[in-house]
Amino acid sequence: RGAFDADFSAVGCGQLRITRQVCNRDVAIQGAPPKDMLSLILPIESNALGVYQGVRLQEHEGIILSPATDGYLISPHSLWVSSMSISRTQLESALWNYNRCELSAIIPTSSTFAFPPQMIRKLNDSIIALLSTGITKVGTLEMEDHMLQTIAKGLCGQLGKAVERDRVKYVRQARDYIEDRLGDAVRLSEVAACAGVSSRTLTLAFREVLGVTPVEYIRNRRLNRARQLLLSSVH
Secondary structure (H helix, E strand, O other), X not given: OXXXXXXXXXXXXXXXXXXXXXXXXXXXXEEOOOOOEXXXXXXXXXXOOOEEOOEXXXXXXXXXXXXXXXXXXXXXOOOXXXXXXXXXXXXXXXXXXXXXXXXXXXXXXXXXXXXXXXXXXHHHHHHHHHHHOOOOHHHHHHHXXXXXXXXXXXXXXXXXXXXXXXXXXXXXXXXXXXXXXXXXXXOHHHHHHHHOOOHHHHHHHHHHHXXXXXXXXHHXXXXXXXXXXXXXXXX
């Protein structure tokens, strides 16, 4: 509700793809990295760091997403979020060169990591420099190497404790059920039964993971679908 305003920037650095964004409204962000890519997400420059997979993020905590793994981030207004898409091969090489670390041992699926504060600052400074100044091709390659080394240092020695929470699984099953039936009358009890939980448990799961109730989610998805159909009919 009300006016929506956002600042979004994107830049390439060698094989890295980097974005930086902020919104004046609370937003729910969902996505998964492309095949053979990983995503590093760093919520920064705010007192409120948002909620990831239903759990509130702590200071200096970042997110690592593996390929084909859905992530759900509730981002509060005025929160600057930097994200970086990294080739799996690149990160594996950086980890191995730094400390003979295996990526599979650090990031089994989707994890949060309490990165050292200096790592957050270094990456943020590098991202700002890339977005605000022109860097030569040689400088870009040096910056890419510097950022990969910084990430490797922050990750080595840490073991990802990414046990998928049941509430995330419930929400994923319910969303799949809803998406297949957007044109039909859908009862909350039916959606909950599909996920194998009670209506109350499913509502709590939706609130914690997506920040809305199942009923609100269904209404929003139907409105979005109707808008898409109207736009496609105009063209």
